[in-house]
Amino acid sequence: MNKTFNIITLGCKVNQYESEAVEEIFKSRGYKKKQDGADIYVINTCTVTNMSDRKSRQMISRARRDNPEAVIAVMGCYSQVKPDEVLAIEGVDIVLGSRNKEEVVDLCEDVLQNKTAIDRVISLSESKSIEELEISNQEDMTRAYMKIQDGCNMYCSYCLIPYARGNIVSRDMESIKEEAIRLAKNGYKEIVLTGIHVASYGKDLKNGKRLIDVIEEVAKTDGIERIRLSSMEPRHITKDFLERMKATRKACDHFHLSLQSGSDEILKAMNRKYDTEIYEQKVKLIREVFPNAGITTDIIVGFPTETEENHRQTKEFVKKIKFSKTHLFKYSKRDGTKAADMKPEVDGNVKRQRLKELEEIEKANRENFLKNQIGKTLSVLFESKSDIDGFKSGYSTNYLRVNVKDEISNNEIRDVLITEIKDDELVGKVL
Numbered sequence: 001m002n003k004t005f006n007i008i009t010l011g012c013k014v015n016q017y018e019s020e021a022v023e024e025i026f027k028s029r030g031y032k033k034k035q036d037g038a039d040i041y042v043i044n045t046c047t048v049t050n051m052s053d054r055k056s057r058q059m060i061s062r063a064r065r066d067n068p069e070a071v072i073a074v075m076g077c078y079s080q081v082k083p084d085e086v087l088a089i090e091g092v093d094i095v096l097g098s099r100n101k102e103e104v105v106d107l108c109e110d111v112l113q114n115k116t117a118i119d120r121v122i123s124l125s126e127s128k129s130i131e132e133l134e135i136s137n138q139e140d141m142t143r144a145y146m147k148i149q150d151g152c153n154m155y156c157s158y159c160l161i162p163y164a165r166g167n168i169v170s171r172d173m174e175s176i177k178e179e180a181i182r183l184a185k186n187g188y189k190e191i192v193l194t195g196i197h198v199a200s201y202g203k204d205l206k207n208g209k210r211l212i213d214v215i216e217e218v219a220k221t222d223g224i225e226r227i228r229l230s231s232m233e234p235r236h237i238t239k240d241f242l243e244r245m246k247a248t249r250k251a252c253d254h255f256h257l258s259l260q261s262g263s264d265e266i267l268k269a270m271n272r273k274y275d276t277e278i279y280e281q282k283v284k285l286i287r288e289v290f291p292n293a294g295i296t297t298d299i300i301v302g303f304p305t306e307t308e309e310n311h312r313q314t315k316e317f318v319k320k321i322k323f324s325k326t327h328l329f330k331y332s333k334r335d336g337t338k339a340a341d342m343k344p345e346v347d348g349n350v351k352r353q354r355l356k357e358l359e360e361i362e363k364a365n366r367e368n369f370l371k372n373q374i375g376k377t378l379s380v381l382f383e384s385k386s387d388i389d390g391f392k393s394g395y396s397t398n399y400l401r402v403n404v405k406d407e408i409s410n411n412e413i414r415d416v417l418i419t420e421i422k423d424d425e426l427v428g429k430v431l
Contacts, residue, residue: 306346
């Protein structure tokens with residue numbers, strides 16, 4: 001009888017990519033995926049917030065309840081940062097960190113045979129190259145994620161990720177091109193280039209290659225019609241970068257530019273490498289080259305030392321930039337970061353009120369951006385049935401969900417004339 005496995009993934013697109021790659025390894029070894037009661041559970045963890053740690057522990061407990069006899073392997077950022085804590089959780093048999101994920105099947109088989117717990121977390125200083133995980137197919141997806149970079153050298157004062165992922169490592173260009181060809185042969189039309197700090201691609205390489213070179217190479221792949229970036233750091237946006245992107249005729253006009261705060265004082269305390277003036281300049285550059293670009297961002301609310309004036313500055317800056325979408329998070333204290341020792345802390349009730357105020361601004365910005373799409377023609381990659389009965393839906397190049405009543409197949413790209421807004425989504429007619 002075939003052994004079964006299940007993978008539970010928390011966190012970012014990089015984690016999702018790595019879980020897909022591990023799933024392919026299991027299947028290549030004859031394992032069958034099973035949602036409940038599997039013989040092996042792999043929990044791919046996140047540690048970006050305290051809630052992420054808690055969810056990771058909850059998923060481990062859920063796996064143990066599903067099958068008390070199962071082998072449980074825990075990998076990812078939480079186990080990299082706190083391996084002893086993870087190994088002490090009841091039922092955990094294997095602890096991996098952010099590296100050596102390609103070994104997980106062998107390690108699980110070792111535990112099945114020898115019944116001995118294994119700790120394979122290594123110091124990230126020992127790992128100087130990117131882990132070569134590859135995928136050819138992603139379950140139930142029309143967009144394919146491709147990991148081209150790992151690690152981060154930014155050391156923002158609130159963030160554990162450099163400790164969980166190590167310094168910047170970049171993927172070989174030939175490996176990227178080969179995976180793009182495989183994905184295209186499997187029918188994918190859009191590739192999302194992702195990494196922990198994707199804008200830093202190539203900084204560790206000696207060949208001079210950078211992110212724009214990756215975009216241009218992937219764009220040469222027959223069958224790939226759209227290329228999307230995950231998250232970008234504002235300082236890496238230049239006129240040359242944007243114009244070369246546009247010249248590929250395949251780059252999506254969606255940019256996720258992490259802001260974190262609209263106060264220069266707080267940005268400095270966060271150890272961000274830009275101020276609001278630089279950020280605004282980069283947004284203007286994007287809109288010069290991509291006039292209808294969707295610009296999304298993240299903001300941390302209630303960072304230590306944040307005053308009412310700092311918060312007011314953030315609100316005004318968010319109004320000024322007019323983001324298409326703003327992801328808002330209350331500050332989460334992470335032991336081991338510089339921000340954890342910063343005083344004074346912001347009271348929880350104050351955080352909630354500030355979050356509510358920013359949510360109102362986010363809602364207005366979102367509504368205005370959607371209204372501006374009415375009468376425009378957007379290119380849409382259709383993916384699934386819509387939540388609106390009888391409709392199909394997909395995403396535009398500027399990352400808006402679009403619904404149509406026309407008969408459209410999944411993975412089909414069509415031009416759509418936008419006619420109205422319904423429930424925070426666009427509705428239109430296929431041209």
